[in-house]
Amino acid sequence: xxxxxxTTRSPGPDKLQERYxxxxxxxxxxxxxxxxxxxxxxxxEDSGPDAITRLLIxxxxxxxxxxxxxxxxxxxxxxxxxxxxxPDPRYADTLxxxxxxxxxxxxxxxxLTQWVGSRSAPELDKSSSGSAQMPDFSGADGVLPxxxxxxxxxxxxxxxxxxxxxxxxxxxxxxxxxxxADLSVRAIERYLQRYDFSDIDHLIDQAVWQKVHAQAAEIxxxxxxxxxxxxxxxxxxxxxxxxxxxxxxxxxxxRALLGGGSLALEAVLAVYDQSEDQxxxxxxxxxxxxxxxxxxxxxxxxxxxxxSLASDNLIMDHIRQARWVLNGPEIPLAWALxxxxxxxxxxxxxxxxxxxxPRAQMRDLIRDSYLAWR
Numbered sequence: 383x384x385x386x387x388x389t390t391r392s393p394g395p396d397k398l399q400e401r402y403x404x405x406x407x408x409x410x411x412x413x414x415x416x417x418x419x420x421x422x423x424x425x426x427e428d429s430g431p432d433a434i435t436r437l438l439i440x441x442x443x444x445x446x447x448x449x450x451x452x453x454x455x456x457x458x459x460x461x462x463x464x465x466x467x468x469p470d471p472r473y474a475d476t477l478x479x480x481x482x483x484x485x486x487x488x489x490x491x492x493x494l495t496q497w498v499g500s501r502s503a504p505e506l507d508k509s510s511s512g513s514a515q516m517p518d519f520s521g522a523d524g525v526l527p528x529x530x531x532x533x534x535x536x537x538x539x540x541x542x543x544x545x546x547x548x549x550x551x552x553x554x555x556x557x558x559x560x561x562x563a564d565l566s567v568r569a570i571e572r573y574l575q576r577y578d579f580s581d582i583d584h585l586i587d588q589a590v591w592q593k594v595h596a597q598a599a600e601i602x603x604x605x606x607x608x609x610x611x612x613x614x615x616x617x618x619x620x621x622x623x624x625x626x627x628x629x630x631x632x633x634x635x636x637r638a639l640l641g642g643g644s645l646a647l648e649a650v651l652a653v654y655d656q657s658e659d660q661x662x663x664x665x666x667x668x669x670x671x672x673x674x675x676x677x678x679x680x681x682x683x684x685x686x687x688x689x690s691l692a693s694d695n696l697i698m699d700h701i702r703q704a705r706w707v708l709n710g711p712e713i714p715l716a717w718a719l720x721x722x723x724x725x726x727x728x729x730x731x732x733x734x735x736x737x738x739x740p741r742a743q744m745r746d747l748i749r750d751s752y753l754a755w756r
């Protein structure tokens with residue numbers, strides 16, 4: 383995928399419906415290759431890497447020498463398929479933003495780590511107008527290669543991670559999308575205030591989610607916007623409960639909260655140092671009411687993992703609403719999001735098997751399948 387976003391396709395209403403009917407038919411066939419709950423449960427019983435790989439390939443995953451290769455290839459293929467097939471490219475563009483944001487974090491941490499312990503840490507230059515400019519990361523031997531970090535980059539992306547690395551390192555960001563170029567300077571500036579990589583994570587997360595919500599609002603699809611809103615809500619609730627349990631302080635919470643959820647950020651911040659009853663009351667009118675009940679137990683052993691499970695299942699509840707749509711963007715979107723959740727499930731299984739962890743614990747953390755009716 384190149385740095386230039388695809389040209390917006392604007393078919394007429396009749397052509398658009400015809401295209402979505404065609405895509406919906408394709409997706410209904412692809413849905414049959416999703417793993418149902420019974421298949422996921424069988425994988426937790428007595429499966430090794432070879433058995434998992436065979437099952438994945440039988441269910442439409444690209445071939446690979448081990449499960450992780452299959453999963454990585456499919457993770458890329460899902461968004462690439464969506465990008466190719468959707469009449470409106472903005473849906474795929476919006477989801478691919480998360481990959482570009484991940485890659486930006488990776489690139490900045492790689493560049494900044496290379497300066498740790500050096501005699502000349504990078505400093506932000508100032509333009510004649512006083513605005514911050516990209517620091518010079520080149521040393522006596524020039525810019526170091528991206529190297530093994532490239533294996534951690536996510537695909538597809540609008541800007542290849544290696545290109546992003548080189549252009550930032552050499553201060554040649556003119557050809558980057560403006561939001562990436564501007565965000566890279568802001569993230570470095572934030573990092574140099576405290577030398578804390580979490581500041582980079584929080585700033586980039588907040589910026590990309592702001593952009594994601596703005597693009598979703600422009601698209602105007604309620605299913606897509608509600609999905610993103612729910613993801614934001616569960617993330618913010620988890621941040622609230624974690625910072626409360628660890629007594630990290632309201633300022634840490636403020637640095638991490640994401641905009642675009644159903645609750646105002648100030649309302650979430652306000653209950654940081656309040657009672658559990660007030661936390662539950664804040665979320666009572668929302669779809670997260672049951673999830674907020676976990677504020678009583680979040681700090682106990684294993685509760686963070688169980689909260690994550692319940693959060694993902696709540697998100698899946700929303701994704702499943704696409705089953706009642708005859709045709710439209712909701713159907714391919716739901717399939718792509720369901721496949722991503724399935725990939726997460728398989729990675730939970732392979733992680734537990736690889737580390738010899740209890741199978742009973744692994745089974746307890748398996749997320750709901752999209753195919754709950756099968």
